[in-house]
Amino acid sequence: MQNNAASYSVNMVSLADTRQALWPRPVLVYSNPKPARDTEWLSYVRSLAANRVVPQIVATNAEQMWRRLRPLALDIAIPDAAVTDSGTLFISWDRGVHHLEIELLPNGRYEWFYRNRDTDNVGGEYNYPASFISRDLMLQFRLVAENG
């Protein structure tokens, strides 16, 4: 994952676009002026299950996914999040032109979607078990995080 981003095909996202975005680093357009810390994020996720806002499996999957994705980011990349009526946890990052969102579903599966807001290049995978995190998602997470 570290330096071989160009060695495999990225679903629906052009490699040229990905490389251009990774290096040199694009100009920052949006950033959270007061980013919350990791601990606040994990506290939020745990509180959702404790307060029965989402099923336990959603909170568990969110925490496990965060622990796997977080080390990929050089800088803290705390997301925005909200919960839907159906108990889905929606998580998104907007960093510069990069938009990444993950929906953790009550059935234990998830979807992710990436969009470059300048070029409309998109990527995504749908209805995956939360235990599986694809290389494409890792690549997009790193891309978004490094532009924060």
Place this chain on the structure above:
Amino acid sequence: MASAHQPAGEIPLRDDCIVFRLAKVTHTFPANSKKPLSIHFELSGEEKHEGEESGRWALSVWDYARTTVDQAGTLLTTPGTRVPFGLQVGHVHEISIALDGHPLWVVRDVASSVIHAFEIGHCAILGLHRSQASDRKMLRDKLAQIAYPM
């Protein structure tokens, strides 16, 4: 903005109109955030149900010139905190995706029988229901991009 692709039997709003979406927002992070997120422009469970029954998939919005945020709030049928997000109709009509230069339409959507005069401000955004998940998610993200908290 009307064109040959205008949905049949619908009355589009003028581009200079402002509509707002009363988005159900619960347990946001950061707390009390009013940032428009793409999930705020996902069809609700009720809207999906109505779409499945009627074949007309409509995201509920309100014409700000005819209905205030407070008035719209009195007509809600389900409990929960809402945040109003404004949209300039012209910006919605400018949204495009590959192979579809005008996927979204803001149209009048007034019930046949209204009790209060301000109910005539009810409108709908048509075109968000897509078989391709990537198209659906792109459209709702484009709405989030042009939306603003009111």
